[in-house]
Amino acid sequence: MATSEQTIKASAQPSRWRNAWEKISIIFESKIALVGLVIVLFWVLVAIFAPLLTPYSPTEQDYTAQNQGPSGAHPLGTDSLGRDIWSRLIYGARVVLVVLPVSESFWLPGGTALWGVFLGLLIGSTLGLLGGYVGGWVDEVVMRLLDAMMAFPVILLYMIIIAAFGASATNVVLAIAIVGIPGIARLVRSLTLDIRTRDYIRAAETRGESVWYIMFVEILPNARGPIIIDAMLRVGYAIFAMGTLGFLGLGLPPPSPDWGSMVAKGRQFILSGSPWAALWPSIAIASLVVGLNLFADGLSEESLRYQ
Amino acid sequence: MTTHRMQSPVLKLEDVAISYETRYGDIEAVRSVSFEVPRATTFGIVGESGCGKSTVAFGIVDFLGANGKIVGGSIKFQGRELVGRSQAELRKLRGDQISMVYQDPMQALNPSVRIGEQLAEVLTVHRGISKDEAWQKSIDMLQRVYMPDAANVMGRYPHQISGGQQQRVVIAMALLNNPALLIMDEPTTALDVTVEAAVLDLIEDLKRDFETAIVYITHNLGVVARVCNYVGVMYAGEMVETAAIEDVYGKPQHPYTQGLMRCVPKLGTTKESSRLYPIRGRVPAPKDRPKGACIFAPRCDYVTDKCQNERPLLREIRPKHSARCFYSEQIDAGTWQPPKGLVPELASEVEQERQEPILQIKGLKTYYEQESKSMLSLVGMGEKQYVKAVDGISLQVPPGKTLGVVGESGCGKSTLAKTIIGLETPSNGSAEFLGFDIAQGVSERDQQLIQELQMVFQNPDSTMNPSYSVGHQISRPLQRFKTVPSNQVREEVIRLLHAVRLDGSYYDRLPRQLSGGEKQRVGIARAFASRPDLVLCDEPVSALDVSVQAAVLNLLLEIQREHGTTMLFIAHDLSVVRFFSDYVAVMYLGHIVEMGPAEAIYAPPYHPYTEALLSAVPIPDPTVAQKHIRLEGTVPSAMHPPSGCTFHTRCPRRAMLPDGGKICETQEPPWRYNTEEHRIYCHIPLEELREMEPVVTTG
């Protein structure tokens, strides 16, 4: 090998910590993202530490204190069965965000919304990658499949699935996944169509790499930005959907603290002067969804701004 | 007594500084730029990417975007100060007196409005004349820019005309209001060489007739030599030298300019005179530019302590020739010697084990099926249409040599490369590599074969996967092809990094932390990782700055010599291929029109297309005499290539044949063998071809 005195020394690069900090600091640049993050974190923390934040159990009924407004004993008031609303809210957040009860004895960390979106990501990305990269008749088949799925209004789809399979946490996860697949697949497909024109994909092809390798190792990691932001929005949609399902009576079976069904139950008492049972869960749903939206918006705005 | 009045300059910049607001604070893109543009003069601003030349151009009319601002200095247009004016005032000026032409004509043209209307609108809006009058004037202007069939073009949409014609329309639009100043930002960079030559001719013509002052931005030193009277050289946001054309090329005073002259490809007559010497180091990022030192010091061969501690001013070395250097008078470019290690000491060529050609292609055809839009094709009965990208190519490459394939866009060179490497499947013909058949896609090839045939890509920004580190990406082929045992992979990657002159610390870097030149080196390391016998390079340096091109080309040469690899080098520029190739093939519309040893291509006899290509290449030397052959028309569509000789529609030498070249339309030309290895695909007899004069003669 020829002696080289001309080896280029890489210029001093910042350390890994600094790189990571730079990435995270994007969040702090955007006020919007920050506000969103605070709201979301609030609910996550509250859900995690639920038992420490309230003396009551969410199912504890107290007939002496029905439909009460906020007071010293019950910070948010009580519902028609005398249950503390605050406790029901924070325990309700658990199932959505923190813990997924798969069966009586087995649970997974993460919450229904998160798991649902994750499952949707898994299947949807695969479909999108296949359609976008392989193209041809595979793409045609995938697109028609997605079209069929998108033909259903979202809520209807949810209702059909829950009605057919029953209302349990896992079924809710499935429903969220199925509803999310078309959107995710389309997004991934369009990202794939763009990425596959790059030279590094050509380079992988000239090495004779398999289709699966190229799809999941070369293409997918480069699509993660928009996918992540989309996923966050979907968590919000999922929560909203679960609220609607609960409202329609298709949510988790009682006495589970389900925000949607809380609203449904509390609806009757609004006009009679006790709006609390309906009000607080509505605000909770709205705030969480808005928080996720703000966070996603702020992030995408920031990453586009200094392009 | 002079025949010209001593008049004040049309444009005068003094000490201009422009900054951009970013997340990290204000970044100074350009500082202390000063120059004057007298009337009826073309002032070229030349420099590499990131030097700030476009920023200066946009700054003159304050097209800097939301986060750019002029933070210092003065810009005077015809005595009027432009800095600090409101957008409304500037808009008025822009319309009447200052016009801009961009690199991409579609930035100025509305794709959904007819050309005639867009042109007429310029006149009706600014001058308030009637639409009919404006229409007629527009036709006149189109004829002035040599637009064939001007009246017809007025009724077409922009996408219906070619890139070169679009640029003519944009130039016509810019000149309609007879501006005093025309700013052109790389107007011909996106055009093919032959089209570019015609547009440059046009610009020179117009300069004479309209007496407009022109500021011409480009990175191409050859183009500057052709159209400009004065040149300003920019480096890292500063103007480092300004002079008349002859002075900048003949006696450059700043070390950077001198370095540039050495690394620009020229159409030299010998291989030695075509040698390229890169400039070591890299351009500092805007935030790393020192305020109290010479900005070129880290890369300068003549640097002293003074240069590191004091910032030189742009001072006049001779009348009308200024440079930003303390030692201009003492530096003599003629005595410069390359510092050790700058260019590779080439190992003598490796003895080849096999003597037969490593790559043999016969009658290769790659056609793309075009989706027909007719109703019949919906039911499968329509006539199939094909884009005949590669239409019968035969060539051989001896082992250990480099074959340069040159042609303009649409000639099929990229398709040829893709077919050889297996990203496309050929429709016909045979191709053999190492004796094995490769007329199939890559998925059908044997793993052993794949690893012997690798590719280096054109675009450094997309050649690496942004999500993985450099080391990871180089080790992938090593792991896949099991070139070395798995516990030695890391070592081998470091060795490869050293081979491409990168430090081992690059292993953990991500592509976005690398410069264009560095990314391209990693791409080369990756291609050579599996120790292939043949490497295809698809325009590997076209997207790089000139000073980096030289380094990468030298690197390829070095690696090739060391390993005895055979190379197929694709380029659109004959001058780049010159010092690099052993053999050259010139392609036009899917055919090879001339092929032979490199020296043979650049001297007569030529194929008429080669002659036209050589005449069109802008040469970075204003004293050189170059023939002025221009091709009429545009490249025909590959779906309906002309009959007989595909070049007959544009051939300037058809008249040399009896009947004005009737035979060219009807029969395919024969191969004329000038020597055993040099062949030309033409009807014109060899004796007449041999009588052609050389295209380039040094004056």
Next chain:
Amino acid sequence: MFVKDYMTRHPVMIDPTMSIVEAQGIMSETRVRHLPVVEGGKRLVGLITRERMRIPPTELASLNVWEITRFLSNLTAKDLMIKGENVITINPGATLEEAATVMVEQRIGCLPVLEEDIVIGIITEIDMLIQLAALLGGGVPGVRATVRMPNKKGEVAKAVSAIAAQGWGIYASGGVFAPKNPDFWDCVIKVRDVPKEKLAEVLSGIEGQELLDVREVS
């Protein structure tokens, strides 16, 4: 020798709303003495000259110090310019002599060159002077001879053929009526690469013509 070939294209121009102070700054920065005033895409509406910048003292006499400053700073080009209809202009196809004649008759120093109301250039006294010198071969080394000949047909041809017979080339020439003597014509001929004495010899030998002057110029 038409106006369009010798005019200055893209002259410095201003719009009517520009303040006089700024206009004056432009005039001194660009060293021009005449500023066409245009609007609506270089349509001529007026002309500012140095003379127009002189405000008659009677207008100022009635103002006090502060009012003067305000008056001056509020003055725009529109207020002081020669109005469009009154500006003498010329078209690009006119000959230089026509332009010169207009300038003399109207006693003005410059002519905006218009094509359908649009200013495409300007031609001034200085341009005329430059062309006068160029006409007589100024600035180029050679031998310059002045010959007086009768104002008759064929006289100039005689001198020219005498020179041509020697195989010399005429570089420039011009002629006018002899001062105070309309029967005679003074012709200036400039020849290059010829020794002065030889030219003198040839020209003085022409019948009926008198060699008034011969000199070498550089």
